Amino acid sequence: MKHILHPLKFKPILKNKIWGGEKLIQKFNKKSDSKQLGESWEVSTVPGDISIVENGELQGKSLQELLEEHASDLLGEKNYERFGNNFPLLIKFIDAKQDLSIQLHPDDALAKKRHNSFGKTEMWYVMQADDDANLIVGFNQKTDKETYLKHLEDNTLTKILNFDSVKEGDTYFIEAGRVHAIGAGVLLAEIQQTSDVTYRVYDWDRVDDEGNERELHNDIAIDAFKFDMEDDFKIAYKKQENVSNPMVSCPFFTTNYIEINSEIVKKNDKDSFLIYMCVDGEVEVLTDNRTDRIAKGETLLIPAVIKDFKLKTKGAKLLEVYV
Structure with a gap:
């Protein structure tokens, strides 16, 4: 099945x-x-x-x-x-x-x-x-x-x-x-x-x-070192509430920061799975007829086929990851 x-x-x-x-x-x-x-x-x-x-x-x-x-x-x-x-x-x-x-x-x-x-x-x-x-x-x-x-x-x-x-x-x-x-x-x-x-x-x-x-x-x-790298390793990012704030985008993954204090509607148009890491608070993820919850120190993977969902919380900080 x-x-x-x-x-x-x-x-x-x-x-x-x-x-x-x-x-x-x-x-x-x-x-x-x-x-x-x-x-x-x-x-x-x-x-x-x-x-x-x-x-x-x-x-x-x-x-x-x-x-x-x-x-x-x-x-x-x-x-x-x-x-x-x-x-x-x-x-x-x-x-x-x-x-x-x-x-x-x-x-x-x-x-x-x-x-x-x-x-x-x-x-x-x-x-x-x-x-x-x-x-x-x-x-x-x-x-x-x-x-x-x-x-x-x-x-x-x-x-x-x-x-x-x-x-x-x-x-x-x-x-x-x-x-x-x-x-x-x-x-x-x-x-x-x-x-x-x-x-x-x-x-x-x-x-x-x-x-x-x-x-x-x-x-x-010694063969793996890249000694000529720029010192661009510390990332500056915005913390605008209830939207995805870009942090890192590279050929291997993209990560955004989301600070939420309400309910927001998300649409996955990335042709990718999404991973949410909860780094503070807790959040409900609402899809179709089900609700999943993650709290600080927990992670949820949303398959690429799920295009519409909601994030609902009184207060949470998330890392949003996709490829």
């Missing part, structure tokens, strides 16, 4: 990390007893971590099954032509109790060649940050391969990295090839290409419970 697609809420895929904490549990009500919960994967088709629907008639179905059964009705026609049965995005919430490793990701060409994977261009929206919390994005000076390798060898890499203090609402666009790290005390939403390929270049000399350092990838990472 071919089900009719409806808005899809998925069971979070929870990831313990050496640097994780408890904010995803305390602030977003994720179900875990872990003291080191680092990530909640909200929408994923990464092999081994495929999202399962937890709402409506399609409950229990995997996102991969739905892609294969519904094709362009789910993705949109142009996206289906481009990606086939591969979902192009991985959607996460991340809690860094400790600093993440300094890292970067390969672009599509390098990732395809080495890992048969998409590359990883991503963006961050800061949902909460402790006092003095920061992110590392890019370099604080003009840097080339030789300069970088000298600092890496001398264990002085942090001297040439750009540290930004952050607060709620700060937004960063991290293109493949740009060095970066999430700092301790930062809780954020992450939108990225479907890829789990990370090149770790420095991990603060950290060891696990058994005294082992995590693997570094400096031998292959």
Whole structure:
């Protein structure tokens, strides 16, 4: 039987990390007893971590099954032509109790060649940050391969990295090839290409419970660096209420910011699915004869075939994502 697609809420895929904490549990009500919960994967088709629907008639179905059964009705026609049965995005919430490793990701060409994977261009929206919390994005000076390798060898890499203090609402666009790290005390939403390929270049000399350092990838990472990038990674955006405010638009995804305090009518004319990440408050999504709700720290995917719906709330902030 071919089900009719409806808005899809998925069971979070929870990831313990050496640097994780408890904010995803305390602030977003994720179900875990872990003291080191680092990530909640909200929408994923990464092999081994495929999202399962937890709402409506399609409950229990995997996102991969739905892609294969519904094709362009789910993705949109142009996206289906481009990606086939591969979902192009991985959607996460991340809690860094400790600093993440300094890292970067390969672009599509390098990732395809080495890992048969998409590359990883991503963006961050800061949902909460402790006092003095920061992110590392890019370099604080003009840097080339030789300069970088000298600092890496001398264990002085942090001297040439750009540290930004952050607060709620700060937004960063991290293109493949740009060095970066999430700092301790930062809780954020992450939108990225479907890829789990990370090149770790420095991990603060950290060891696990058994005294082992995590693997570094400096031998292959050097080819992934793009040292000539502009310092255009921090995103300025408007916050006009009850409309979609552009944040990031790139070949891999578009993200808008919506701050709502009433009911608004939405029309999907994008030939794409829409993903809503609730980053504050809660909102009802009304389609045909059903209502779905998402609260802060939850995500909803609206298939491309659903063209008309309403967003209704007394107060919410959303990230609206499509390809």
